[in-house]
Amino acid sequence: MLLSKSREDPAVSVFREYIRLKTVHPEPDYDGALKFLGRISEELGLPMKKIEVCPGRVVAIMTWTGTNPSLKSVLLNSHTDVVPVYQEQWKYDAFAAVKDAEGNIYGRGTQDMKCVTIQYIEAIRRLKAAGKRFPRTIHLTFVPDEEVGGHKGMESFINHPEFKKLNVGFALDEGLANPTEAFTVFYGERNPWWITIRCPGSPGHGSRFVENTAAEKLRRIINSFLAFREREKQRLDTSECFTLGDVTTVNMTMVHGGVAYNVIPAEMDVSFDLRIPPTVDLQEFEEQIKAWCAEAGEGITYEFAQKFMQQNTTSTEDNNPWWKAFSSTCKALNMTLEKEIFPAATDSRFIRAVGLPAIGFSPMNRTPILLHDHNEFLNEEVFLRGITVYERLLPVLTAVPAQSGEE
Numbered sequence: 338m339l340l341s342k343s344r345e346d347p348a349v350s351v352f353r354e355y356i357r358l359k360t361v362h363p364e365p366d367y368d369g370a371l372k373f374l375g376r377i378s379e380e381l382g383l384p385m386k387k388i389e390v391c392p393g394r395v396v397a398i399m400t401w402t403g404t405n406p407s408l409k410s411v412l413l414n415s416h417t418d419v420v421p422v423y424q425e426q427w428k429y430d431a432f433a434a435v436k437d438a439e440g441n442i443y444g445r446g447t448q449d450m451k452c453v454t455i456q457y458i459e460a461i462r463r464l465k466a467a468g469k470r471f472p473r474t475i476h477l478t479f480v481p482d483e484e485v486g487g488h489k490g491m492e493s494f495i496n497h498p499e500f501k502k503l504n505v506g507f508a509l510d511e512g513l514a515n516p517t518e519a520f521t522v523f524y525g526e527r528n529p530w531w532i533t534i535r536c537p538g539s540p541g542h543g544s545r546f547v548e549n550t551a552a553e554k555l556r557r558i559i560n561s562f563l564a565f566r567e568r569e570k571q572r573l574d575t576s577e578c579f580t581l582g583d584v585t586t587v588n589m590t591m592v593h594g595g596v597a598y599n600v601i602p603a604e605m606d607v608s609f610d611l612r613i614p615p616t617v618d619l620q621e622f623e624e625q626i627k628a629w630c631a632e633a634g635e636g637i638t639y640e641f642a643q644k645f646m647q648q649n650t651t652s653t654e655d656n657n658p659w660w661k662a663f664s665s666t667c668k669a670l671n672m673t674l675e676k677e678i679f680p681a682a683t684d685s686r687f688i689r690a691v692g693l694p695a696i697g698f699s700p701m702n703r704t705p706i707l708l709h710d711h712n713e714f715l716n717e718e719v720f721l722r723g724i725t726v727y728e729r730l731l732p733v734l735t736a737v738p739a740q741s742g743e744e
């Protein structure tokens with residue numbers, strides 16, 4: 338049957354409806370999202386459990402039980418929250434899910450990652466409608482607060498007894514768009530370290546040459562960090578095979594200190610956002626930071642607001658049966674995969690940290706990377722193709738033969 342141009346695929350309508358829910362920080366409408374997901378669970382005929390992992394922070398779990406539920410399950414994870422917008426910089430209302438003449442759907446979360454949530458759901462809707470059943474159980478988890486670090490979301494959930502009950506064997510989570518014909522898949526992430534360096538110094542009158550000032554120490558610290566930044570940038574710029582995930586990025590993001598123009602401050606602080614590839618020795622790297630502090634002057638201290646230490650990556654060798662199932666299905670669909678380390682941090686890091694294999698994948702090729710950006714959009718054809726990708730992936734992932742230790 339030919340659909341007329343004006344008749345929208347119902348999956349696209351569900352996607353646009355989800356975009357319109359304002360699950361945006363700082364006050365995401367999580368109740369609205371749970372109500373929406375509750376309705377979907379009824380439509381699909383799948384039970385939905387709600388686990389309050391922190392006050393006001395609920396993880397929803399939808400389950401499609403397999404024919405052999407003692408086998409480890411496949412986890413389809415997505416976060417429900419989205420980042421704020423600068424509305425004046427957008428072509429359209431960022432929460433109206435406007436679709437233009439080319440089929441581009443505009444809205445916060447169209448790429449990050451409401452598309453993936455609905456693609457999981459619609460793939461399952463189609464598979465269920467076709468009467469399919471699979472050996473392994475599929476759990477869909479819908480988690481809050483990924484965009485603010487995941488501490489009251491996936492990080493809390495991963496340590497909750499309800500997570501252990503899911504008996505997860507393999508997880509899929511978000512990735513990034515790829516502007517080319519290829520699809521990017523992420524098998525690991527850089528470690529986020531957020532550090533504040535405190536530089537104490539001698540105070541005094543702003544008209545004098547006071548010795549040992551906080552500002553002089555601050556300058557040496559900034560110089561050391563930014564010189565390292567430049568070296569890493571050079572490494573990235575001069576290597577054909579490196580992507581952003583393969584080098585350490587350093588960005589100075591905050592400076593604090595001072596009380597008045599004519600008072601030399603007793604302390605000045607500087608903060609950096611560091612992202613460190615999993616191949617870097619973290620102990621050695623911290624020794625380097627200590628050395629920069631010692632060289633910059635007396636009394637300098639540092640503290641971390643974020644210091645992720647787990648460096649697990651997921652094998653992309655064919656002896657990993659999950660990877661083999663994933664990659665062979667993509668190959669059968671003529672999809673080219675580009676394997677990378679995710680440059681930022683997603684909830685996958687908590688999944689990998691407990692030793693589970695996880696792949697970051699958002700099936701969006703021919704799409705500019707616009708997550709967190711103005712005018713985030715996804716084309717409806719790309720979105721619909723993604724549903725067919727999951728429709729093919731799920732039967733294969735849920736039929737991965739029992740591994741040693743299972744059953």
Ligand SMILES: CSCC[C@H](NC(C)=O)C(=O)O
Binds near residue numbers: 483484485
């Ligand atoms: C370190 S917790 C913050 C998480 C956030 N995630 C993304 C994808 O932007 C980030 O990498 O900054």
Ligand SMILES: [Zn+2]
Binds near residue numbers: 416449450683
């Ligand atoms: Zn995301």
Ligand SMILES: [Zn+2]
Binds near residue numbers: 420449484708709
């Ligand atoms: Zn994000």
